[in-house]
Amino acid sequence: xxxxxxxxxxxxxxxxxxxxxxxxxxxxxxxxxxxxxxxxxxxxxxxxxxxxxxxxxxxxxxxxxxxxxxxxxxxxxxxxxxxxxxxxxxxxxxxxxxxxxxxxxxxxxxxxxxxxxxxxxxxxxxxxxxxxxxxxxxxxxxxxxxxxxxxxxxxxxxxxxxxxxxxxxxxxxxxxxxxxxxxxxxxxxxxxxxxxxxxxxxxxxxxxxxxxxxxxxxxxxxxxxxxxxxxxxxxxxxxxxxxxxxxxxxxxxxxxxxxxxxxxxxxxxxxxxxxxxxxxxxxxxxxxxxxxxxxxxxxxxxxxxxxxxxxxxxxxxxxxxxxxxxxxxxxxxxxxxxx
Numbered sequence: 001x002x003x004x005x006x007x008x009x010x011x012x013x014x015x016x017x018x019x020x021x022x023x024x025x026x027x028x029x030x031x032x033x034x035x036x037x038x039x040x041x042x043x044x045x046x047x048x049x050x051x052x053x054x055x056x057x058x059x060x061x062x063x064x065x066x067x068x069x070x071x072x073x074x075x076x077x078x079x080x081x082x083x084x085x086x087x088x089x090x091x092x093x094x095x096x097x098x099x100x101x102x103x104x105x106x107x108x109x110x111x112x113x114x115x116x117x118x119x120x121x122x123x124x125x126x127x128x129x130x131x132x133x134x135x136x137x138x139x140x141x142x143x144x145x146x147x148x149x150x151x152x153x154x155x156x157x158x159x160x161x162x163x164x165x166x167x168x169x170x171x172x173x174x175x176x177x178x179x180x181x182x183x184x185x186x187x188x189x190x191x192x193x194x195x196x197x198x199x200x201x202x203x204x205x206x207x208x209x210x211x212x213x214x215x216x217x218x219x220x221x222x223x224x225x226x227x228x229x230x231x232x233x234x235x236x237x238x239x240x241x242x243x244x245x246x247x248x249x250x251x252x253x254x255x256x257x258x259x260x261x262x263x264x265x266x267x268x269x270x271x272x273x274x275x276x277x278x279x280x281x282x283x284x285x286x287x288x289x290x291x292x293x294x295x296x297x298x299x300x301x302x303x304x305x306x307x308x309x310x311x312x313x314x315x316x317x318x319x320x321x322x323x324x325x326x327x328x329x330x331x332x333x334x335x336x337x338x339x
Contacts, residue, residue, distance in 0.1 A: 029172025218332030
């Protein structure tokens with residue numbers, strides 16, 4: 001059965017009668033984190049060889065054998081399966097048909113919605129199916145705040161907003177940054193904006209943002225310089241630049257649609273989550289005055305096409321990115337003159 005978002009944490013911390021949990025989605029870090037939570041709910045010591053068995057791709061054929069094995073030390077067992085796919089469906093069905101209290105946890109990143117394993121598990125009452133996708137906006141704010149709270153560390157709203165804007169799509173990377181911040185603050189400490197900037201604000205990430213904001217505002221010189229710095233000096237990947245561009249374009253489009261619905265520009269920006277970082281509000285506002293919602297949708301489609309092109313073997317990805325940034329600048333300058 002599908003596990004609703006509001007019930008995910010409770011299910012992971014107390015799997016109850018579930019015999020299998022299938023974790024799928026695009027966020028591999030979140031999949032691993034949730035698998036760990038579920039496994040520890042059954043066996044706090046994940047190094048216990050009598051109660052925890054981890055099966056890699058080459059060991060999938062051991063699923064039935066491990067599921068029916070008895071725990072020599074007592075207690076419920078965990079079978080943790082990596083890289084799960086449709087090839088495990090028959091083994092899982094046979095395992096569930098046997099009497100056992102073993103919990104099977106399957107990491108299945110990228111498992112398609114039409115996959116047979118997923119379709120079976122979503123209909124079976126003994127299985128829990130949980131989607132793991134990159135968090136954003138308020139969900140990401142809440143996740144970061146919760147991680148810090150667990151370390152008895154507080155964070156100011158502007159510092160949290162700044163961090164959320166820079167968080168990548170992988171939960172493991174986000175948790176790593178949070179742990180670094182918690183260590184910096186110390187138990188009972190509180191993080192301000194400058195604290196977070198000092199710990200998290202790597203030059204490469206800032207350069208990528210500089211390029212995105214400058215490009216959409218039509219600042220050709222600033223966009224070219226920032227993109228060059230990010231891709232050459234700072235060592236950022238072209239795919240990273242396309243994703244920062246795409247994120248910025250989507251936020252602009254949400255605000256633009258709100259404005260088209262009658263909301264003021266200031267209110268349209270304020271309703272974004274996370275809020276626009278205060279030092280970038282002028283650039284964001286300038287871009288909103290230039291781009292229409294339709295033009296932003298076209299820019300998003302072209303940026304997505306660029307990411308695919310950058311992933312092709314042998315493609316001149318850096319050149320493609322720099323040319324795309326130049327085209328966005330040119331479009332912004334053209335639309336600004338027309339307005």
